[in-house]
Amino acid sequence: MGQATLVQKMKEKAEAVQTRVALVRSMEEALTAAVEITLKGGGHVLAAPGLGERHEEAVPFLNELCRSRGVDLLMENLRGHMGRIHTAFTVGDYAIAETGTLVQISHDEDLRMATMLSETHVAVIPVSRIRPHALAFEPEMLRILQRPPSYLAFISGASRTADIERVLTIGVHGPSELHMLILEEEPHEEAPS
Amino acid sequence: MISTPPDLKSYKTQLRRALQNEFLATTLRTFASAYRLSRANAFEGLDATHLVEEIARGKDAAIPYLQELFEQFRSRAEAAGVKVHVARTPREANEIIASIARSNDVRKIVKSKSMTAEETFLNDHLEKEGFQVTETDLGEWIIQLRGEGPSHMVMPAIHLSRKEVAELFTGVTGEVQDPDDIAGMVQVARKELRQAYVEAHMGISGANFAVAETGTLGLITNEGNARLVTTLPPVHVAMLGFEKLVPDLRSALRILQMLPRNATGQAISTYVTWITGANQCATGPDGRKAMHVVFLDNGRLTLARDPVFAEALRCIRCGACANVCPIYKLVGGHNYGHVYMGAIGLILTYFYHGRENARAMVKNCLNCQACKSVCASGIDLPRLIREVHRKILKEEGTKPVKNVILNLVLRNRRLFHFLLRRASLAQSPVASGERVMRHLPFFFDREHEFRSLPLLAGTPLRDRWNQVNPSLENPRLRVALFGGCLVDFVYPEQALALVKLFAAHDVQLEYPMEQTCCGLPAEMMGEKETARQVALQNLHSLDMSRFDHILTLCASCGSHLKESYPRLLEGEGDAEPMVRGMVEKVTDFSSFMINVLQVSPRQFQEGGAKTAYHSPCHLCRGLNVTGEPRELLTLAGLEYTPSRDEDVCCGFGGSFSVDFPMLSAEILREKLDHTEDTGADVLVTDCPGCVLQLRGGLDKRNSSIRVKHMVEIIAEQKKW
Structure with missing residues (x-):
């Protein structure tokens, strides 16, 4: 599958599960989008756990951006901020096009707190990290599982339920919005695998 | 409870x-x-049959080795800081979990959905032990508040209306809830349960997979509650049955491809979580989660050897x-x-x-x-x-009387057929000159009156066979008719239509007289030995060397012969190769007309009636015949009009309709409603059992729709 087809499929399948998909060309563009989404959603707290380790160069930019837009930025110790987080900003580790799935290595507890307890989850996923289907991802996934402890999350859309009269309702426990920002340019740093 | x-x-x-x-x-x-x-949409572009076969093969390969897979899982998980337990009984499982709670000074527990925990009635046990347990899956929470069990494995509260949920939530919140504001009620759950997660000291989850090669648990949810249950509290206990063990990640991913599609028609559930080892947890001992996995046996390991x-x-x-x-x-x-x-x-x-x-x-x-x-x-x-x-x-040990009689009668063909002939004579007082009983015999109560029952034929097929069946000089094919009890004793006219039709196609039909009931009713009543004996008798009655095909007008007989005989007669020595030969030759009427005789439209009249079709269960699923009957209807000049749920059962099910008339009546009612919706004049099917049910139901409705066996309508449409 060519890259353009893969991205197209990713977009199509993610949108099929109500994920909002956009293409971005840089980390700065992604961060700007995340802050705007926060403000548009009436939020004023953004958590970006793990960003410092993965994309140290982006942190000063985000700090400045949040400061200028009046958004509180949280980077760690998120247990102390449960209930406050509006937006979780994460860098996805992989994605699976066939099911529109974001794969997030979530051993880090702050990362879990942010992606589970926020109202909106904004994830960036570099194009090079998209795999066509789950079985194609299996060898890489196996390597992750073989190095415990690990908490690996497949996320396909926003939290949902149909437990009352089978009416689909979004946002029962987790975020009620998932944004997937497909990063067309590979950043210099490799995501850990 | x-x-x-x-x-x-x-x-x-x-x-x-x-x-x-x-x-x-x-x-x-x-x-x-x-x-x-x-479901159909979710499997689009995927070979579902192949996937089912792969999963079955994978499971069958793993089931004999559950103990070994468990050992492998345990060693990997324990190396990663997890404590693995085995519970032989539900009580043991509940006690293990209660003791984990006690030793961690737990009072409040949050739980994500687990059928295994339902199996052991874990909540009841924990509550009796003084713990406060909160279910966090919305459906499970609702039924927990109502003190009920789930009514579906995936949608536990599907039996409840929005009104019932609104009343329940009004009680919980003290504020009146609007039943039509489902999103609002979901927000009530979000708010109430958030608090429960934060306060809980222990989370209990189930698991969909236990991957032996890595010691990983896989959990599938849509709501995301399992993520919170396994993250917020410092203690996590996962409880699962031994059968959830899979050898490797590949096997788990294969099941994941199937499970959401088959369960809810989703390509994937929203959250699939893979947990390996005791993960980071700020409030846990040494900053890590106290993690336990409890494997429940409760007979599974014995079952695995059955x-x-x-x-x-x-x-x-x-x-x-x-x-x-x-x-x-x-x-x-x-x-x-x-x-x-x-x-x-x-x-x-x-x-x-x-x-x-x-x-x-x-x-x-x-x-x-x-x-x-x-x-x-x-x-x-x-x-x-x-x-x-x-x-x-x-x-x-004590069998119902009808089973005793069935065994006695069915094993002796002469006695069985003698009794049927006598019954035909005895029924005259309840008959009213028509072909249906106007008053049911005394042993039926009013619940059986949803359909009229046919009278037994005055002369069964077997007693007139030699007069009605012409001997052809140089037939192109020789076909044995396996009549089945209903064609032989109730609807011989269906076979007579076949005789006429085959003579015109130069096919010699024969009726081996030693044949008897196919044995399906015996198997349905749990009488396998009787089913085996009649299977042997039928097998010997059908001299395979003389016939090119064995045709049956009854889909149930056909599917029983083809599917069950090889199993019933496994290890019977000489019978085994005979069964294999027979199975290859068994066919239904529509398939024979289309695939063997290759009939064409010019052999039939045009402008036939508007026709609805009922696809018998044992034809479309038992024999996997779906295209031929519809093709034949159209080809024979009938105006085939598809109806809703054509391949859903008519509610006959042999003795089922006698044991559960109230259910049979309801299933039939829906079937006939769908038929009437098409505006058809004729309803065609391929099984005398379905004919009995459908005709009986339409008769009670005083409907003008005629019910015909496929062979009858095809004979009617033929240009003679």
């Missing part, structure tokens, strides 16, 4: 009550239709067998299961919750094969249900 009627009488009372619940009927009917559609029932352990708990079951659709899971519901529930209840709870409901199966056709792991559910029924009869 849930209670399930231990005897047929109280079970039937419960079923009658369930049928009065209009909300349940409407909601399950809508769900059944929606499910079929969304030559017949090990197959039940393939189940991945998708709930599809309930979704397509015509009986589940009418009465829901609280009336069609104990803890586990639907077809797999009828089987597992016996093994996990005992004979008492399985005894009555195991009889409640139409053998329509709908469950088998959608099972994610290819379990032959209807067969296992019959096997459980048989096991219970055997263990209890």
Whole structure:
């Protein structure tokens, strides 16, 4: 599958599960989008756990951006901020096009707190990290599982339920919005695998 | 605690009550239709049959080695800081979990959905021990608040209306809830349960997989509650049955491809979580989670060695067998299961919750094969249900009178046919000059009056065969007719139509006189030995060397001959090769006309009646024949008009309609409504059992729709 087809499929399948998909060309563009989404959603707290380790160069930019837009930025110790987080900003580790799935290595507890307890989850996923289907991802996934402890999350859309009269309702426990920002340019740093 | 009627009488009372619940009927009917559609969409572009075969093969390869897989899982998980426990009984499992809670000074517990925990009634135990347990899956929380068990494995509260939920939540919040604001009620749950997560000291989850090669647990949810349950509290206990062990990640991913598609028609559930080892947890000991995995045996390891029932352990708990079951659709899971519901529930209840709870409901199966056709792991559910029924009869020693009579009569063909002839004479007082009984015999109560019953034929087919069947000089083919009891003794005219038609096509038809009942009724009543004996007798009556084909007008007989005889006669020495030869030659009428005789439109009249079709269960699923009957109708000049749910059972199910007339009547009513909606003048089907049911039902409606066996309408349409 060519890259353009893969991205197209990713977009199509993610949108099929109500994920909002956009293409971005840089980390700065992604961060700007995340802050705007926060403000548009009436939020004023953004958590970006793990960003410092993965994309140290982006942190000063985000700090400045949040400061200028009046958004509180949280980077760690998120247990102390449960209930406050509006937006979780994460860098996805992989994605699976066939099911529109974001794969997030979530051993880090702050990362879990942010992606589970926020109202909106904004994830960036570099194009090079998209795999066509789950079985194609299996060898890489196996390597992750073989190095415990690990908490690996497949996320396909926003939290949902149909437990009352089978009416689909979004946002029962987790975020009620998932944004997937497909990063067309590979950043210099490799995501850990 | 849930209670399930231990005897047929109280079970039937419960079923009658369930049928009065209009909300349940409407909601399950809508769900059944929606499910079929969304499942089909979800599998688009995927080879579902191949996937089912792969999963079945994988499960069958793993089941004999569950103990070894467990050891491998344990060593990997323990190396990663997890404590692994084994519970032999439900009580042991509950006690292990309570003691983990006690030793961690836990008071409040949050729980994500687990059928295994339902199996052990874990919540009841923990609450008795003084712990406060909160279910966090919305459906589970609702039924917990109501003190009920789930009525579906995937949608536990599907039996409840928005109004009932609103009343319940009004009680919980002290604020009046609007039943039509479902999103608002979901927000109530979000708010209330957030607090529970934060306060809980322990989280209990189930698991969909335990991957032996890595010691990983896989959890699938849509709501995301399992993520919170396994993250926020410092202690995590996962509880699962041994059958959730898979050897490797690849096997788990294969099941993941199937499970959401088959369960809810989703390509994937929103959250799939893979946990390996004790992860970071700020409030846990040494900054890590205290993590425990409890494997429940409760008979599974014995079941794994059972030559017949090990197959039940393939189940991945998708709930599809309930979704397509015509009986589940009418009465829901609280009336069609104990803890586990639907077809797999009828089987597992016996093994996990005992004979008492399985005894009555195991009889409640139409053998329509709908469950088998959608099972994610290819379990032959209807067969296992019959096997459980048989096991219970055997263990209890005392057989119902009808089983005793059946065994006595069916094993002796002459006696059986003698009695049928006598019965034909005896019925004259209830007959009214027509072909149906206007008054049912005394042993039927009013509940059976939903359909009229046909009279037995004055002269059975076998007694007039030699006069009616012409001997052809140089036939192109020789075909044996396997009549089956209904064609022989009730509807000989169907065979007469065939005789006429075949003579015109130069096909020599013969009726081997030693043939008897195919034995399916015996198997359905749990009488396998009788079924085996009549199978042998039929096999010997059909001299395979003389016939090119064996044709049956009864889809049930055909599918029983083809599918069950090889199994019933396994290890019978000479019979085995004979069965193989027979199976190849068995065919249904439509397939024979299309594929063997290759009939063409010019042989038929044009401008035939507007025709609806009912696809018999044992034709479309038993024999996998779906295209030919429809092709034949069109080709023979009939105006075939598709109707809704054409391949859903008509509710006959042989003795089922006698045992459960209230259910049979409802299933039939829906079938006939769909037929009438088409505006057809004729309803065609390929099975005399369906003819009996459909014709009897339409007669009671005083409908002008004529019911015909395929062979009759084709003979009518032929240019002579």
